[in-house]
Amino acid sequence: DTGVSQDPRHKITKRGQNVTFRCDPISEHNRLYWYRQTLGQGPEFLTYFQNEAQLEKSRLLSDRFSAERPKGSFSTLEIQRTEQGDSAMYLCASSLWDGQDGYTFGSGTRLTVV
């Protein structure tokens, strides 16, 4: 297992289009998190899953955003009707249980909405 994988690395889309990102966590990690990072800022929490259950969503996660983790393994994050303000780096992380030992992050998907 080589860590947390995210796909694609980069995505350019036109405003109004839908995009979907994928995250493959470390296989034995049961928790998976999505974060968003804009230039010059630290990552901001979006949502997290414990196995297949989505247990918490940030108020940053508008109705245009949806995340799934159908079998408790990989996860997808979909953004519908993209806006320019959605341009950011989307980071995925995973951890064992409560994350007291820290989270392992993927390299991220950079989204540019034009």
Added chain:
Amino acid sequence: GDSVTQMEGPVTLSEEAFLTINCTYTATGYPSLFWYVQYPGEGLQLLLKATKADDKGSNKGFEATYRKETTSFHLEKGSVQVSDSAVYFCALRTAAGTALIFGKGTTLSVSS
């Protein structure tokens, strides 16, 4: 609410200089504290952590001590190298919470 405040960068140092990056936090209870590093073009990597007061986290020559009395977790390194150039993020995780809360990051640039 819970928050992390880091010193603003960029921090520019010569090789072998001493490094301090200040980090203070606001949180209820007893949070766990972390330093993450992000090298250019790469993801966040856990650098070190401390889970209770007076704990010292250390890794790759970096150290940070969890000071509850001053609500601080300052990152230090005695002699920086050019390869340490990166963005450093301080983060906390409260006992009641699930998400890591990050500071804005401090850019370190080390020249030879």
